[in-house]
Amino acid sequence: MKPLAFLGALTLPVALVAGLAFAQSQVGTAAAVESLRGADPDVDVTTAPVFHQNKQRFVRNYRLQPPLIPHSIDKYQIDMKANECLACHEWRKSGERGAPTLSMTHYQDRDGLQTDTVASRRWFCSQCHVPQADAPALVENLFQSSGQ
Ligand code: HEC
Ligand code: HEC
Known part of the structure; x- marks a missing residue:
């Protein structure tokens, strides 16, 4: 065995044991962690x-x-195989569904090539689009619209 490989074989279990010991020492302090709303992350909230x-x-x-x-x-549903948003928003369907068509940026791959089907980097719609919500701001927001 080369000395370096031996060192690697030795450090991995040591790191694992150290990690385990660290994880165990954290269990007791989990209750001290709070979300921005001040909620305890251990308690399921409906x-x-x-x-x-x-x-x-x-x-x-x-x-x-x-x-x-x-x-x-x-x-x-949106997952690796299905995307139900496309049933209304894809360019082939949007006319009959009365939904706004995906704009051209959704049909462009990372190399700038135009595609006929939605680009994979635009597949998971909720990565960028969120439903309208009347949620209180968690932190002060000084953003000003560039449209006013
Ligand atoms: C049953 C058809 C249907 C499905 C499925 C659907 N939408 Fe829509 N969507 C619409 C219609 C119709 C509108 C336009 C509503 C209006 O103009 O008031 C709209 C509007 C929108 C808009 C607003 C566009 C704008 O310019 O303001 C977004 C964003 C959007 N949908 C995203 C989604 C996402 C993401 C999904 C999947 C999670 C989805 N939609 C699924 C029919 C649908
Ligand atoms: C990486 C971020 C991103 C993803 C993922 C994404 N969008 Fe968008 N979407 C945008 C942005 C930014 C705009 C506004 C600028 C533009 O039109 O490109 C937009 C615009 C739209 C519009 C309005 C188009 C118009 O011309 O008014 C609709 C409808 C829409 N998106 C639906 C969707 C649906 C449905 C999906 C999933 C298939 C999706 N988007 C995925 C970023 C995204």
């Missing part, structure tokens, strides 16, 4: 649905803002 229907699309606060979703999305 949350009311945050979506508040305004029946209208919100004005964007800056030109490239992903628009807020003006409808509930609880029932629409």
Whole structure:
């Protein structure tokens, strides 16, 4: 065995044991961790649905803002294989569904090539778009719209 490989073989179990000991020492202090709302992360909280229907699309606060979703999305599945948002928003379907078509940026891959189907980097819609919600701000927000 080369000396370096031997060292590697030795350090891995040592690191594992050290990690385990550290994890165990943390168990007792978990209750001290608080979320921004001051909630204990160990306790499951039932949350009311945050979506508040305004029946209208919100004005964007800056030109490239992903628009807020003006409808509930609880029932629409998005995973590796399925994306139910596309049933209404994909360019082939949006006309008959009366939904806004995905803009061109959703049909451009990372090399700038135009695609006919939604680009993989735009697949997980909720990564950028969130439903409208009437949630109190957790921290002070000094943002000012560039549109005013
Ligand atoms: C059953 C059809 C349908 C499905 C499914 C659907 N939408 Fe929509 N969506 C609409 C319609 C219709 C509107 C336009 C509502 C309006 O103009 O008031 C809309 C509006 C939007 C907007 C606002 C666009 C803007 O310019 O303001 C976004 C963002 C959006 N949807 C995202 C989503 C996402 C993300 C999903 C999946 C989680 C989804 N939608 C699933 C029909 C649908
Ligand atoms: C990486 C972020 C990102 C992802 C992922 C994403 N979008 Fe968007 N979306 C945006 C941005 C930014 C805009 C506004 C600028 C633009 O049109 O490109 C937008 C605009 C839109 C619009 C309005 C188009 C218009 O012309 O008014 C709709 C509808 C929409 N997105 C739906 C979706 C749906 C449905 C998905 C999932 C298939 C999705 N988006 C995925 C960032 C994203």
